[in-house]
Amino acid sequence: MSWESRLEQYQPQMLSILRIMAGLLFLSAGLQKWFAFPVANPAFANISPMSMFGVAGIIEIVGGALITAGFLTRVAAFVTSGEMAVAYWYFSNRPARGFMPIQNGGTLEVLFCFVLLYFVFAGSGPWSLDAAIRKR
Amino acid sequence: MLEISSAVRAAILSLVRIVIGLLFMEHGTSKYLGFPAGGHLGDPHTMSGAGGILELVGGALIVLGLFTRPVAFVLCGEMAVAYFYAHFPRNFFPVLNGGDAAVLYCFMFLLLAFLGGGSWSIDALWSNSSTQKKDRREHGAGDDHHGSHDPLGDFTR
Numbered sequence: 001m002s003w004e005s006r007l008e009q010y011q012p013q014m015l016s017i018l019r020i021m022a023g024l025l026f027l028s029a030g031l032q033k034w035f036a037f038p039v040a041n042p043a044f045a046n047i048s049p050m051s052m053f054g055v056a057g058i059i060e061i062v063g064g065a066l067i068t069a070g071f072l073t074r075v076a077a078f079v080t081s082g083e084m085a086v087a088y089w090y091f092s093n094r095p096a097r098g099f100m101p102i103q104n105g106g107t108l109e110v111l112f113c114f115v116l117l118y119f120v121f122a123g124s125g126p127w128s129l130d131a132a133i134r135k136r
Numbered sequence: 137m138l139e140i141s142s143a144v145r146a147a148i149l150s151l152v153r154i155v156i157g158l159l160f161m162e163h164g165t166s167k168y169l170g171f172p173a174g175g176h177l178g179d180p181h182t183m184s185g186a187g188g189i190l191e192l193v194g195g196a197l198i199v200l201g202l203f204t205r206p207v208a209f210v211l212c213g214e215m216a217v218a219y220f221y222a223h224f225p226r227n228f229f230p231v232l233n234g235g236d237a238a239v240l241y242c243f244m245f246l247l248l249a250f251l252g253g254g255s256w257s258i259d260a261l262w263s264n265s266s267t268q269k270k271d272r273r274e275h276g277a278g279d280d281h282h283g284s285h286d287p288l289g290d291f292t293r
Contacts, residue, residue, distance in 0.1 A: 007205070007250045011287050014250040021243045028231040038229045100172040102162040108237050114155045115244055121140050121148045122288060 016070065016125030022115055023068030026080060030060025052091070059083045067119070070128020074120050081116035084109045143255065145288065150254030154199055156244055160211070161195025164188050183221065190214050198248070201257020205249050212245035251288075 031037045033044045034057045047054050059080060066076035088101075088109040097104035124130045165171050167178030167188035178188035190211065197207045215238050223235030230236045253259045 004205070004252075008287055011250050014247050015288065018243045018247045022240060025230055025236050025239060028229060029236075032231050039232055098172065100162060101159060102166055103172050107159055107162075108240070110159055111156065111237060111240050111244075114152045115240060118148055118152045121145050123140075125288075 012125045013127065014125075015122055016127035018115070019070060019073070019119060019124055019128070020068055022112070022119075023064050023066075025064075026060055026112065026116075027064025027068055030057045030062075030064055033057030034061060056083060056087060067116070070124040070130050073124035073128060073130055077116045077119035081113050081120065084113035084116065088113065142288070146255040146260075148254075149251060150201065150256035152244075153201065153204070153248060153253055153257070156241070156248075157195050157198030160191055160241065161199060164190070164192030164195055168192055187214060187218060198245075198253075201253035201259050204253035204257060204259050208245040208248035212242050212249060215239075215242035215245065 028037075032039075032041050033047055033053060036044075044053055044057070047057060049055070049058070060083070063076045063080035063083070066072055067080065088106045101107040101110050162172065167185065169192075170177070178185040180186055180189060194207050194211045194214075197203055198211070219235050219238040219242065223230070223233040223238055227233040230239050
């Protein structure tokens with residue numbers, strides 16, 4: 001079908017768009033932990049670099065920025081995907097609250113984990129620093 | 137860096153598609169089938185109830201990889217509507233208005249609308265069998281890479 005081939009033409013650009021959006025969402029989660037932007041979350045009031053939340057926040061800020069810019073995308077996506085998997089299994093006593101993500105409130109972590117996993121394999125697409133560097 | 141073959145990429149796309157479809161379908165099944173026991177039963181006349189039907193049916197189709205492109209496009213629109221009706225009025229930032237998942241779903245479904253379902257899907261089974269029949273008629277022996285075109289391949293190095 002012709003509309004299918006037209007869609008296929010823009011696959012790389014669409015991949016970059018998804019990457020930027022996912023990166024921004026991820027980055028904002030980390031910014032809320034460490035920089036109280038846009039608004040502070042009382043759960044993270046006394047965050048320290050030694051706590052689980054602290055390390056998670058650092059990974060979210062650095063990883064989120066790298067993914068949004070499309071620099072070292074595969075590595076950043078792999079690390080952040082792992083962080084989300086750890087967050088799902090080790091935080092908030094998830095297995096006790098129920099096995100399904102909708103019961104234990106972990107939908108977002110699973111979603112991020114798998115979307116970022118796809119970027120490990122698919123790369124960053126054309127609108128990224130990786131692509132710009134490779135062209136040189 | 138490493139070269140990922142397009143076959144691996146198509147398989148991983150299917151894996152991601154299946155997980156996202158299952159996550160999405162959960163909301164529909166909890167509204168209409170009571171499993172997993174999450175909350176309110178859905179009423180098809182409300183906005184969230186109508187969404188629940190899309191979640192149930194659309195989510196199931198996404199998991200199976202049947203009609204992935206049009207279904208994903210519809211679900212992307214549903215998530216966009218849900219975001220702007222239920223989350224955006226609360227606050228501009230998704231991290232504050234609880235709309236992280238809606239945004240991520242919306243863009244991921246949009247990607248599925250462009251990329252299709254990947255190799256582990258009913259769509260792929262159907263298109264494989266139809267191109268094989270066409271090849272057998274035209275060439276007599278099957279030529280696997282006839283017409284398979286991978287635009288994403290240029291960017292996976």
